[in-house]
């Protein structure tokens with residue numbers, strides 16, 4: 001432990017090397033060797049593939065199910081051919097948002113990964129998630145011509161307990177790599193809500209009534225993309241979209257890492 005501590009201090013010293021880029025690079029390489037990044041799927045240390053550090057291990061990569069066409073024109077969920085343009089959920093229910101898109105189906109590997117990301121302080125997964133979103137949904141996001149990316153907020157008490165908002169971590173990196181400004185102050189969760197997984201669709205909507213508020217009365221954005229980790233029934237996105245539209249946003253879209261099958 002002592003060696004690790006001193007090793008870490010040396011790395012920190014090298015990292016602080018200022019203009020000496022070479023030393024900084026050596027610092028990164030050493031840090032990478034001492035603390036290899038973990039697979040965002042299973043949490044095991046990552047190896048190398050074709051001379052570069054893997055982003056996800058082969059076993060987990062093979063279990064990811066990407067969302068393909070045909071997609072629901074509203075929520076972005078993959079649909080069966082007989083469902084035509086909209087999924088069964090979106091045929092039954094109107095949404096406040098204009099359209100959304102997602103990277104993965106909500107399978108076990110994604111569920112476990114998001115669990116560690118949210119509850120076990122695996123903040124570093126955000127970089128992998130953001131790159132996956134850019135790869136799968138970046139062109140669609142650009143076509144929406146957004147003025148800002150807005151993370152779905154946590155209630156302040158949850159934020160303090162967790163120490164971070166997982167959606168904001170993803171939104172921050174997405175904003176940088178897609179060059180779309182992020183606004184993480186616009187929307188706040190003003191009320192604590194019951195965990196959604198315990199509720200049915202109607203209860204979810206009720207649970208979220210007036211749960212979000214805009215910090216500005218007149219919002220200067222026409223189009224906003226919400227960012228969240230999971231989409232289940234859309235009640236969170238609708239509640240956020242309502243708050244944004246009440247404050248003057250014209251069109252609300254969303255991007256999520258994973259989308260469930262719906263009800």
Ligand SMILES: [Zn+2]
Pocket residue numbers: 039040041042043044056057058059060061
């Ligand atoms: Zn893995």
Ligand SMILES: [Zn+2]
Pocket residue numbers: 072073074075076077086087088089090091
């Ligand atoms: Zn749908």
